[in-house]
Amino acid sequence: MEAGNLSKILKNSAIWGFIVLELIFFSIAGEFLSLSDKAFMDVDNMLLLLKQSAPIGIIAMGMTIIMVNGNIDLSVGAIFALSAVILLDSLSWSVFAGLGDWVIPVSWTLALLTGVALGAINGLIVWKTGVDAFIVTLGSMLGFRGLVFMYNGENPTSSLNWTLVDFAEAQFLGFHTATWFLAVVTLIIWYIMTRTVHGRNAYAIGDNREAAVNAGIKVGPHMLINFMIIGFLSALSAVVFYSESGSVNPNDGQLYELWVITAVVLGGTKLTGGSGSIVSTLGGVLAIQLLRKGLGHIGADTSTVNLVIGLILIAVLFLDRQLNAKGKEELKI
Amino acid sequence: MASMTKADIGGMLARQGILIAFAVFIIGFTIANDRFLSPDNVMGVIRSSAILGVMALGVTFVVISGNLDLSVGSMMSFSTIVVLDLHDKIGPFLAIPAMFAMTLCLGAFIGFLVGYLKLNSLIVTLGMLSAIHGLTLTYSGGQNMDIADKEGTWFGVFGQGSALGIPVPILIFLALAALLGIILAKTAFGRKVYAVGGNGTAATFSGIKRARIVFLCYIMSSACVAVAGLIQASRSMGSQNTVGQGLELDVLAAVILGGASLLGGSGTIFKTVIGVLILGFIQNGLLLLGLQFYVQNVVTWVIIILAVWLDIAAKRGKLWSNIA
Numbered sequence: 001m002e003a004g005n006l007s008k009i010l011k012n013s014a015i016w017g018f019i020v021l022e023l024i025f026f027s028i029a030g031e032f033l034s035l036s037d038k039a040f041m042d043v044d045n046m047l048l049l050l051k052q053s054a055p056i057g058i059i060a061m062g063m064t065i066i067m068v069n070g071n072i073d074l075s076v077g078a079i080f081a082l083s084a085v086i087l088l089d090s091l092s093w094s095v096f097a098g099l100g101d102w103v104i105p106v107s108w109t110l111a112l113l114t115g116v117a118l119g120a121i122n123g124l125i126v127w128k129t130g131v132d133a134f135i136v137t138l139g140s141m142l143g144f145r146g147l148v149f150m151y152n153g154e155n156p157t158s159s160l161n162w163t164l165v166d167f168a169e170a171q172f173l174g175f176h177t178a179t180w181f182l183a184v185v186t187l188i189i190w191y192i193m194t195r196t197v198h199g200r201n202a203y204a205i206g207d208n209r210e211a212a213v214n215a216g217i218k219v220g221p222h223m224l225i226n227f228m229i230i231g232f233l234s235a236l237s238a239v240v241f242y243s244e245s246g247s248v249n250p251n252d253g254q255l256y257e258l259w260v261i262t263a264v265v266l267g268g269t270k271l272t273g274g275s276g277s278i279v280s281t282l283g284g285v286l287a288i289q290l291l292r293k294g295l296g297h298i299g300a301d302t303s304t305v306n307l308v309i310g311l312i313l314i315a316v317l318f319l320d321r322q323l324n325a326k327g328k329e330e331l332k333i
Numbered sequence: 334m335a336s337m338t339k340a341d342i343g344g345m346l347a348r349q350g351i352l353i354a355f356a357v358f359i360i361g362f363t364i365a366n367d368r369f370l371s372p373d374n375v376m377g378v379i380r381s382s383a384i385l386g387v388m389a390l391g392v393t394f395v396v397i398s399g400n401l402d403l404s405v406g407s408m409m410s411f412s413t414i415v416v417l418d419l420h421d422k423i424g425p426f427l428a429i430p431a432m433f434a435m436t437l438c439l440g441a442f443i444g445f446l447v448g449y450l451k452l453n454s455l456i457v458t459l460g461m462l463s464a465i466h467g468l469t470l471t472y473s474g475g476q477n478m479d480i481a482d483k484e485g486t487w488f489g490v491f492g493q494g495s496a497l498g499i500p501v502p503i504l505i506f507l508a509l510a511a512l513l514g515i516i517l518a519k520t521a522f523g524r525k526v527y528a529v530g531g532n533g534t535a536a537t538f539s540g541i542k543r544a545r546i547v548f549l550c551y552i553m554s555s556a557c558v559a560v561a562g563l564i565q566a567s568r569s570m571g572s573q574n575t576v577g578q579g580l581e582l583d584v585l586a587a588v589i590l591g592g593a594s595l596l597g598g599s600g601t602i603f604k605t606v607i608g609v610l611i612l613g614f615i616q617n618g619l620l621l622l623g624l625q626f627y628v629q630n631v632v633t634w635v636i637i638i639l640a641v642w643l644d645i646a647a648k649r650g651k652l653w654s655n656i657a
Contacts (some may be wrong), residue, residue, distance in 0.1 A: 130654025132595055136638060138582060143634025149627030220656040254579075258459060265456055280521040303470030310464025317452050317460075 015283035026294035033298040054178035057285040058237040060263045061189040064231030064281045071133035072275025076234045077256035078144035079118045083235035084248040087111035088159040101163045112235045119231020123224035150252045158247035168244035178240045190278040206273025264290050298306035362618035382613035383502035384561045389587045390513050391557025393605045397631040399530035399597025404461035409577030411469045412436045412562025417478035432561045432606045440555020448547035479571035490570025502564050514602035521578035530597025
């Protein structure tokens with residue numbers, strides 16, 4: 001085996017190794033430190049963990065495409081919130097009053113379309129103006145959040161539809177609805193990224209945009225589609241989450257972009273574009289959720305969770321660079 | 334000059350676009366509300382922008398050197414909480430230098446990671462945003478910090494005092510802007526910051542120690558954050574753990590509005606001050622028009638995109654991008 005292959009395998013499996021370490025650590029530490037007498041590796045606990053990973057995880061899949069493509073999207077939290085507001089508000093629109101429970105698919109569609117439209121706005125601006133995606137989405141993060149507030153002031157938007165709640169709380173083969181959504185999204189995005197021309201082009205553009213242009217790849221429409229995908233997934237994440245909770249605050253989803261980017265980077269995707277994998281992103285999502293849950297299990301508070309996740313992010317960046325350090329100069333964003 | 338072509342005029346408009354937009358806003362708001370340009374109101378706007386402004390001055394250095402700093406918000410919470418806590422424990426004379434030392438340590442740590450270890454600044458400062466927030470919560474135990482004897486201390490002078498009729502926060506902001514403006518524009522260090530951000534490889538080959546310059550930029554940034562934290566603490570005499578949350582993005586918005594490129598190598602302190610004032614006056618103007626704070630978010634969004642777009646459109650000489 002070549003040395004290059006070895007380091008590649010090390011890198012790809014690093015996140016799963018990390019997850020195993022976390023499981024072992026929290027199981028053992030939990031025996032001594034936990035206040036509850038339930039084991040950490042309890043089946044119910046793990047199922048809950050998967051369910052709780054879904055909102056961040058679904059968006060993280062979209063962020064992986066965006067980052068492989070060489071862009072970034074900071075507005076996902078705001079898109080999440082605006083889609084949630086549209087979802088819950090439209091459930092009680094008088095236009096749909098005669099629909100009965102058929103209002104649910106209509107509201108879902110409206111929420112998802114909202115996400116796609118907001119993503120398309122980002123994508124079009126990035127494409128047509130040539131302004132860096134970081135700045136564009138930093139701006140729309142403020143702007144979309146402003147729209148959320150303009151919609152319903154500082155009041156929460158609530159709507160409890162029991163059919164919807166039953167659906168969201170249902171378990172199929174033991175797994176919660178949210179987990180199934182995460183699994184299906186992961187599978188589809190994995191397929192797109194590894195088995196389609198669109199996915200291959202995403203890597204090509206992120207790796208070397210000029211070469212991709214010379215090879216005849218249409219960079220602009222490509223980026224537009226990717227921004228629409230992440231908009232769709234942010235909305236889907238909101239649909240999954242708020243179908244159950246039934247109430248959205250205008251500040252909801254804030255800092256989601258940070259959690260999502262942390263998960264994707266933990267999974268080994270480069271900010272500079274051209275490399276990253278959906279499976280590793282899933283690993284990153286699970287690793288973060290495991291960390292939050294595990295630290296909670298052994299009695300640590302939020303402050304410790306924040307501290308640990310921040311430092312781990314930096315440590316991963318450092319290790320990743322050590323593994324890749326073969327005279328490759330890191331590009332600036 | 335009579336021979337100015339249409340393209341020249343367009344280019345000039347775009348280059349000075351942000352100043353022109355600023356002027357249009359001022360005129361528009363003045364017509365809409367005659368209180369807008371009253372000395373009291375203007376003073377009020379600058380005063381409430383001072384904390385954001387001081388932080389933006391430091392971040393300007395970091396951005397010109399080609400990096401980002403997303404940690405300034407939570408770092409500001411940290412310094413505010415620390416100085417309030419130490420005020421009652423060891424007195425303001427010792428609390429202020431101690432807080433500066435601790436904040437500079439955080440800046441040095443980030444500077445070390447980004448400068449010497451060459452890690453990506455976006456991720457490092459994202460991690461530090463979270464880590465410092467955790468540090469602050471650990472330090473305070475999640476409690477709000479308050480100065481016990483608010484009347485019997487001179488500590489309020491930085492945030493509430495005034496000299497010659499001008500509030501002290503404004504004086505600090507302007508003095509710091511002048512000082513850092515001179516450092517950036519007139520010293521060898523300032524030129525090296527531009528060199529490192531403009532073309533890091535070329536800078537290294539011409540003998541500039543890139544790592545050291547980047548390190549120093551983060552030190553500057555954290556020093557500015559410490560000043561901002563001091564003003565904040567002194568103004569309110571008490572604080573929550575999350576006082577600076579989200580400020581990093583406002584700061585970045587101000588710096589970008591001022592025309593600094595995120596790719597590094599361009600931007601000035603003067604333009605950053607303009608960027609800070611634009612944000613402040615827009616917020617104030619919309620409030621005077623009776624609009625809610627969140628309308629300002631939407632307006633800021635449009636302005637940021639337009640400002641950056643016009644800026645790069647002027648550079649490439651074409652309105653629309655070349656992306657196929």
